[in-house]
Amino acid sequence: MDLRDLQYFEVIAELEHMGRASERLHRTQPALTSCVRRLEEACGAALFEKTGRGIKLTAAGHALLRWAQRTRLDVESARREIGDIGRGLSGHVKLGIVPTAAQFLLPPVARDLIAEAPEVTLKTHVGLVDVLTPLLRSGDIDLMVGTEGARESGFASQYLAEDLIVVAASAGHPVFDRPRPALKDLARWRWVLQPPGAPTRDWLDQTFDRHNLPRPVVQVESTMLLMLPALIGETGLLSFISRLHLQAGRSGAALREVGIPATTMRRRLVATWRDTGYVSPAAQRLMALLARHASHETPA
Incomplete structure (x- = not known):
């Protein structure tokens, strides 16, 4: 899975709307749709289902969201720890x-x-x-x-x-x-x-x-x-x-x-x-x- 796809997925899951996610991320809706499709192919399950004018997470989508959030935090922690090496107290x-x-x-x-x-x-x-x-x-x-x-x-x-x-x-x-x-x-x-x-x-x-x-x-x-x-x-x-x-x-x-x-x-x-x-x-x-x-x- 691509880290950027997971980052986009988090925003789509939060907003439950492709149009609003597109505006926040400054990406086209087709690009975000492709992102979701790649993740669904990797997971082997549908991540969203339509509801009214928006979308909502499926059970598989909720599971992936937990892992996406954990992955983001781990990447941020790794970046900070590596950056702190040799910098002292800063x-x-x-x-x-x-x-x-x-x-x-x-x-x-x-x-x-x-x-x-x-x-x-x-x-x-x-x-x-x-x-x-x-x-x-x-x-x-x-x-x-x-x-x-x-x-x-x-x-x-x-x-x-x-x-x-x-x-x-x-x-x-x-x-x-x-x-x-x-x-x-x-x-x-x-x-x-x-x-x-x-x-x-x-x-x-x-x-x-x-x-x-x-x-x-x-x-x-x-x-x-x-x-x-x-x-x-x-x-x-x-x-x-x-x-x-x-x-x-x-x-x-x-x-x-x-x-x-x-x-x-x-x-x-x-x-x-x-x-x-x-x-x-x-x-x-x-x-x-x-x-x-x-x-x-x-x-x-």
Whole structure:
């Protein structure tokens, strides 16, 4: 099979339309039809079937697509590894990172990486793990820094640090009028939280469920994690955020932890990469710096 045919096949499979694939690839439709025909002859099976005005993959087409994607990633890894030989610590790293790690870890890590290896370039994509994981699998990012979840085939991970998620409020919130607030006391107040489905929100809701208490009453819902500290400070609402935000001078707002053991969520921060992919020297150094700074940033 020709590598270029496989590259064209990936685009046709993604768009499910010969005309749109022709426009993206700047190739004629007859040329792409010939590409598909060559692959079908090599595989001995039909790869597409017509549907409405477009086309869709057959079962054989889906199988070939998986191998075509793997082949593309292997070729790219080989090219990068060979190019890195003799060049020292240089190259380009594509990093996916969750918002909290991006805010607290990325700036000092980038500073140290640039100081050590001025020729390394870094492209970051900030998002939640469910958004970053498909990017890692497809090769759009080389490395993902996020919270540990269920093990997935095709990935390897390295532990970085533990991140604690706690209930927080502005320093003058009435919840602190009691020397030792209890979980049931939190039901009196309103909250600013992420929407249902976010791991921290679901964990908090389930904590109240387990104690037979009503779930938090959410007055402000936000998908923007980086906005939560400012919203807590301005609105006087309770929230559920990383303890990192409570360190002096970090959030721009005077926030305090509502210290209730039942509402302390522990999660592991890990660096993840494709287990069959090439991890460049620059990416390896980036991981080492992430581990070093993560251990300093996350107090027990």
